[in-house]
Amino acid sequence: MKPAAGVCNRWRDHGVLLDVMTTDETCAAADPRDRVLAALAADLDAGFAELYAAYRTVVFSTALRVSGRRADAEDLTAEAFLRAYRALAGYPPARVAGLAPRAWLLTILLNVWRNDRRTVARRPASAPLDAAPDPADPAEPVDRTAERHETGRELAGLLALLPEDQRIAVVLRHVDDLPVAEIAQVLGCPVGTAKSHISRGLSRLRELHATTASSEVPDE
């Protein structure tokens, strides 16, 4: 089995990632690809359990922050993993072995979301976006938690105002901590384009924050 660090080096070989790469150790911890692929090769169902355990947080976080609604995020995550399983059931072993599971799952998720939105667009407008703050961390002092919540809630709301490509790129980069090359893979665009989506998205978030900071963000 190839060490997980090899995956990082593969990205680094593109020569464009040094500015965004973290250390090999954090990368090894963040990408359980080899373990998941070995489990899938041994047994599709047991391997699926590994796949879900390894990537449920990145898939759900992306679904939540891109769609903006918790109920939608649960539906999208369930549908994406189900489609992934059905695809895996039909793949020959060589195709499974060559998979980059995280980018692959996120691509499926975003396809499901786009298709879903096209369907929803034909129906009348639904409920407003959830601000979806995270539950409080008991270890954190109360005022820090409140402050972090305020920021999180506001940013979650502001993400919805970004153009689709920028929103996805910012979520993948800064919520999910994906390397830029992987983001480009998920978006199906050149690395330079992915970088520009990320930086434009961030500046837009800062502008939006500045304009809403004086006025109020409605709480619900």
Next chain:
Amino acid sequence: MSEHDIVAGLAGLSAEPPAELLDRIAARWVKVPGPVGELYVASTDAGVAYLRTAASVDDDARRFAAQFRDRVARPLLPGTRPPAGVLPALRGGRPGDLRFDLSAVSGFEREVLEATATIPRGQVRPYAWVAREIGNPKAVRAVGTALRRNPVPILIPCHRVVRSDGATGEYVFGADTKVRLLGGEGVDLPGLADLARQGVHYLASDTTGVVCLPTCANARRITPAHRHGYRTLGQAERAGYRPCRVCRPGAA
């Protein structure tokens, strides 16, 4: 807010899905005791989705999973305990309030299974009876096909559907298993075959004036002196009998 604050704020927006989300994706399997040896049972959050005898999958969980995948196309993980209601349903021979996930089943097949689920333990009905019950009396052959595709045999008792000529007919786990299941429920198969050989498919009682299918609880109560056999329902009706409301021998 600085760019640094925004980046730090975004990093805090990662979120865990609820623990129960996995059960909306994957089904769970368990092994339970049944009337013909152990059974593998798979269920989703909507209900029981698939059942196979251990014998039919060589008591191999992976073979069961492969069959489940072909039919239901969902991940299948080991479960900790059978879903509520499965063990009583198996012991009592009736589905009762047990919930089924029949999402992998066509509309026609679902109607066939729902009609079949009403056949009481220890009784049998002809394929043509099921076809009539679902309002499609000509679809006798299609009923047979639908029952062979029953994803939850035993729980939905397709073994209680037999041929009108007295033969027990085909079964998803083999004709022998069907005979064992019916024998275990106290169905008098040799007796039924005898009646069929004599051309008797309906039994009428001259004390109640009612005509039944031979295994109906009401038919089994008729004493020999008051029992009259008929080949067709029409003959019995012309002789003045009305069809039983329990077994509905001529359900339209």
